[in-house]
Amino acid sequence: MTVMIDGKTLADEIVQHVAQDVSAFKLKHKVTPALAVVLVGEDPASGVYVRNKIKRTEQSGLQSIAHYLPENTTQSELDELIDQLNRDESVHGILVQLPLPAHLSEPRVIEAITPVKDVDGFHPENVGKLVTGQPVLVPCTPLGCIIMLKRQMDDLSGKHAVVIGRSNIVGKPIANLLLQADCTVTLVHSRTQNIEEICRSADILVAAVGQPLMVKEHWLKPGVVVIDVGINQISLDGKRKLVGDVDFNGVLSKTAAITPVPGGVGPMTIACLMQNTLTAAQHQLGC
Ligand SMILES: NC(=O)C1=CN([C@@H]2O[C@H](COP(=O)(O)OP(=O)(O)OC[C@H]3O[C@@H](n4cnc5c(N)ncnc54)[C@H](OP(=O)(O)O)[C@@H]3O)[C@@H](O)[C@H]2O)C=CC1
Numbered sequence: 001m002t003v004m005i006d007g008k009t010l011a012d013e014i015v016q017h018v019a020q021d022v023s024a025f026k027l028k029h030k031v032t033p034a035l036a037v038v039l040v041g042e043d044p045a046s047g048v049y050v051r052n053k054i055k056r057t058e059q060s061g062l063q064s065i066a067h068y069l070p071e072n073t074t075q076s077e078l079d080e081l082i083d084q085l086n087r088d089e090s091v092h093g094i095l096v097q098l099p100l101p102a103h104l105s106e107p108r109v110i111e112a113i114t115p116v117k118d119v120d121g122f123h124p125e126n127v128g129k130l131v132t133g134q135p136v137l138v139p140c141t142p143l144g145c146i147i148m149l150k151r152q153m154d155d156l157s158g159k160h161a162v163v164i165g166r167s168n169i170v171g172k173p174i175a176n177l178l179l180q181a182d183c184t185v186t187l188v189h190s191r192t193q194n195i196e197e198i199c200r201s202a203d204i205l206v207a208a209v210g211q212p213l214m215v216k217e218h219w220l221k222p223g224v225v226v227i228d229v230g231i232n233q234i235s236l237d238g239k240r241k242l243v244g245d246v247d248f249n250g251v252l253s254k255t256a257a258i259t260p261v262p263g264g265v266g267p268m269t270i271a272c273l274m275q276n277t278l279t280a281a282q283h284q285l286g287c
């Protein structure tokens, strides 16, 4: 029987822990850690994530500040807002929801956020720290994946971990965290020639692609642990449905453990964001 890795329950536990630490922080500093979330435009999926984030922020006892900007916001208006949030001492974490509308530069926005408030861990300075093994703010989705894997497996050391996808926000940081956990890591992507064969040698498979149900049963070695990062909206029997990058029902005969979609990596991402906001506030207040 395959183990279902329950991201929702684990995320609830993390948020409860964060809430306790936030209470202690408030007593000590007489300050409420605050997260500013910036959403540009009307992307409906982004809207759902932002609302989930705000709900979890409140459960954690953190303050949430939402900035909804219109689709036609200019780069200089966005720069101005980030500059203001960087300087505002009552704001401890800043998250600009990606992707941005095409006329705005993502690298410019990521670099504009002061690294101490960069709760996504996307700023080049924080990426450099992650790669050299001195992380403070670790990207939330990769962190959530590693926490689930460590809960599931006694020892990651020496395991062959295959990561499908090489984006800056998911694939690359996950690969770095797996390397730090002493896995042997292979990153595969759209130009990889023998992807199925490489995946079949994986003890741990992380799918972060954005292709609904791409990973099939014959791609897997029996006993593999699968982390499905993909969040894809498909239409099934006329209804909208959320599925991962892994053919969940098809692969269960091969997996030792697997994360479902929904209820897997998604809730863990948000729980880790709460933890990062508290961590950022602790650093800013010198503890
Ligand atoms: N659960 C969560 O909290 C989160 C979920 N996501 C989800 O994770 C998924 C990946 O997100 P993200 O990394 O931002 O996506 P990107 O589109 O930035 O990256 C996708 C990666 O997958 C690779 N790829 C695409 N098609 C194939 C293919 N057919 N075979 C092999 N590799 C392929 C691309 O290769 P190449 O580089 O060669 O183009 C690229 O490296 C999405 O479904 C997204 O919604 C994202 C963030 C958080």
Ligand SMILES: Nc1nc(=O)c2c([nH]1)NC[C@@H]1CN(c3ccc(C(=O)N[C@@H](CCC(=O)O)C(=O)O)cc3)C=[N+]21
Binding pocket: 048, 049, 052, 095, 096, 097, 098, 099, 120, 140, 141, 231, 242, 261, 262, 263, 264, 265, 266, 267, 269, 270
């Ligand atoms: N700067 C930035 N940081 C991000 O971390 C970031 C981002 N931009 N842009 C979009 C992606 C995607 N992402 C998700 C977070 C939670 C769920 C989540 O909670 N999903 C629920 C279901 C939610 C639903 O019903 O749609 C689940 O999987 O159970 C999903 C996706 C964070 N991202």
